[in-house]
Amino acid sequence: MKRFLIAALFALPLVAIATEVPMFTLTIKDHRYQPTTLKVPADTKIKIKVINNDSTPEEFESSDFSREKIVMPNSSIEVFVGPLKAGEYKFFGDFHQDTAQGVLIAE
Amino acid sequence: MWGIALLVFREVLEAALIVTIVAAATRGVARRGWFIGGGIGLGVSGALLVATFAGAIAGAASGVGQELFNACVLFAAVLMIGWHVIWMSSHGRELAQHMKAVGGAVQTGASSLSLLLAVVALAVLREGSEVVLFLYGMMAGGADGLVRGLAIGIAGGSTVGFLLYFGLLRIPLRYFFTATNWMLVLLAAGLASSAARYLVQANLLPELGSQIWDSSWLLSDGSVLGKMLHILIGYDARPSGIQLVFYAVVVIALMLGTRLLGGSPRQAAVRPASKAAAAPELDAVV
Numbered sequence: 239m240k241r242f243l244i245a246a247l248f249a250l251p252l253v254a255i256a257t258e259v260p261m262f263t264l265t266i267k268d269h270r271y272q273p274t275t276l277k278v279p280a281d282t283k284i285k286i287k288v289i290n291n292d293s294t295p296e297e298f299e300s301s302d303f304s305r306e307k308i309v310m311p312n313s314s315i316e317v318f319v320g321p322l323k324a325g326e327y328k329f330f331g332d333f334h335q336d337t338a339q340g341v342l343i344a345e
Numbered sequence: 346m347w348g349i350a351l352l353v354f355r356e357v358l359e360a361a362l363i364v365t366i367v368a369a370a371t372r373g374v375a376r377r378g379w380f381i382g383g384g385i386g387l388g389v390s391g392a393l394l395v396a397t398f399a400g401a402i403a404g405a406a407s408g409v410g411q412e413l414f415n416a417c418v419l420f421a422a423v424l425m426i427g428w429h430v431i432w433m434s435s436h437g438r439e440l441a442q443h444m445k446a447v448g449g450a451v452q453t454g455a456s457s458l459s460l461l462l463a464v465v466a467l468a469v470l471r472e473g474s475e476v477v478l479f480l481y482g483m484m485a486g487g488a489d490g491l492v493r494g495l496a497i498g499i500a501g502g503s504t505v506g507f508l509l510y511f512g513l514l515r516i517p518l519r520y521f522f523t524a525t526n527w528m529l530v531l532l533a534a535g536l537a538s539s540a541a542r543y544l545v546q547a548n549l550l551p552e553l554g555s556q557i558w559d560s561s562w563l564l565s566d567g568s569v570l571g572k573m574l575h576i577l578i579g580y581d582a583r584p585s586g587i588q589l590v591f592y593a594v595v596v597i598a599l600m601l602g603t604r605l606l607g608g609s610p611r612q613a614a615v616r617p618a619s620k621a622a623a624a625p626e627l628d629a630v631v
Contacts, residue, residue: 259548283548294482295399297475301566304583305546307411308478310400316408318548321555333479336348 259318261285266296266309269334280324280344289314297332303342306332320344346490346497352479353498355572356472360388361506362576363422363468366532367461369513370429370525374458384462388469395470396477412547415471419540422467425460426533427599433526434603505573526603528577534595535579541591542581553586 262284265272269292278284288298290309298315299306303322309315322344331338364381371377395402395414403411483491516524544550561582564571574580579592 294485295478296482297479301561301582304542304566304581304585307546308399308403308475310403311482313400313403315403315411317546321552323556332475333352333482 259283259285261287261316263287263289264298264340266290266292266331266338268292269294269296269331269337271329271331271338271340274340275343276340277343277345278320278322281321283318283320285316285318287314287316295333296338298329299332300327300329300342302327302329305329346494349480349483349488349491349494350497350501353476353495354501355569356476357499357502358505358569359572359576360468360472361502362509362573363532364465365506365510365513366525366528366577367465368510370433370522370529371458371461372514372521372525377458380458380462381465384465385469387462387466389473391466391470392473392477395474396481399474399478409547409549412543412549416540416543416547418467418471419536419543422464423533423537423540423595425464425467426529426536427595427602429460429464430526430529430533430599431602431606433522435606530596530599531578532576533599534592535576537591537595538579538581538584538588541588542585545585545587550587553590555585556583557586557589559583 260279260282262276262278264276264286266288276286286298288307288309290296290311290313293311295311296309297306298309298317303319305317305319307315307317319342322342324344327342327344329340329342364385367384368377368381371380399411401410402414406413480491480495513521513525541550545552559582564574564580564582566572566575566580566582571580571582581588
C-alpha cells in the first residue's frame with residue numbers, strides 16, 4: 239500500500255506533464271550521435287529520447303545542461319532537459335568520448 | 346588504454362574522496378579498517394549486482410527507475426552521514442580526549458561506524474556500477490589495454506584519496522573532528538544536491554530556475570578539480586534553484602541538529618536523567 243502510494247505520488251507529475259513536453263530524438267550508432275547537432279526551442283522544457291543501437295552500453299551526459307543517464311545496449315532512455323536559455327550546449331557519450339560528441343542548440 | 350584509465354580514474358576518485366573523508370572522520374576508532382574494507386567489498390559486490398540489473402532498473406517506474414535509484418542511494422548516504430555528524434557532536438570531543446590519552450585505539454562508536462560503512466558501500470556501489478558497465482562494453486568491443494587501463498585508473502584514484510587523507514592527518518587533533526565533521530556536512534549537502542538533480546532530470550521535482558549562476562568559465566564540472574570539488578563540497582558550475590534549496594536544507598538541518606541534540610560530553614552524560622527537563626527547552630527553541 240505504502241509503496242503504491244509513493245509510486246502514485248511520483249507518477250502524478252509525469253502524467254500531468256507528459257503530454258505537453260516536446261520530444262527530440264538522438265540515435266547512437268557506432269559510438270556516434272545522430273544527429274550531432276540538435277536544434278531545440280529555448281526557454282522551454284523538452285524531452286530528449288536517446289536510442290542506443292550499439293551492442294554496448296553508453297552514458298548520455300552533458301556538463302553544460304547537467305544531465306547523465308546510462309543507455310543500455312539496443313534500448314532507449316528519455317531525459318527531461320531545460321528550460322534552457324538560448325545558446326549552445328555540448329553533450330557526449332561518457333563511455334566513448336573520443337567519438338560520441340554532439341551539440342544542443344537552443345534558439 | 347588511456348581512455349579507459351581516465352574514465353576509471355574519475356569514477357574511482359569520486360568514491361575514493363568519500364571513503365577518505367569517512368576514514369578521517371573515524372580516526373582513532375578501533376577496527377575501523379575492517380569496517381571501511383568491508384564497506385568497499387560490499388560496494389564492489391553491489392556494483393556488480395547493479396550493473397547486472399541495470400536494464401531492469403532503467404525500465405522501472407515508467408522509465409525513470411535509474412534516476413529514482415540514484416536519488417535513493419544518495420539520500421540514504423545523506424541520512425547516514427547526517428546521523429553520524431549529530432552523533433559525533435556529542436561524542437567527538439570525548440573521542441579526541443581519549444585519543445590524546447591513549448594515543449589511538451578507542452573502543453567506541455560501533456553503531457555510528459556501521460552507518461559510515463554503509464556510506465562507503467553506497468559510494469563504491471554508485472561509482473563502481475558505472476565502471477562495471479563501461480568495462481563490460483569495452484570487453485564486448487574487444488578494446489586492448491583493458492587491464493592496464495583499469496589498474497592505472499584505480500591506482501591513480503586511490504593515490505589522490507591517500508594524499509588527501511595524509512593531508513587531513515596534519516590538522517591538529519584539537520580541530521581535527523570539527524574539521525572532518527564540517528567536511529561530512531558539506532559532503533552530505535553536495536550529495537543531496539546531486540539527488541535533487543536526478544529528480545529534476547526525471548521531471549519529479551521542479552527546477553526552480555535552471556541555471557542560477559554559471560561559473561563554468563572559471564571551473565568546469567568536467568575538469569578533475571571541478572569533479573573533486575563536486576564531491577567534496579557539492580560544487581556545481583550551473584546549479585538549478587532546487588539544488589541550492591536541498592544543499593541549504595541539509596546544511597541548516599545538520600547545524601541545528603548538532604546544536605540541539607549534540608553538546609558537550611558532560612551534557613551528553615547527564616542527558617538521560619534530565620530528559621524531561623530538556624524537552625520543553627527544545628520545544629521552546631523549535
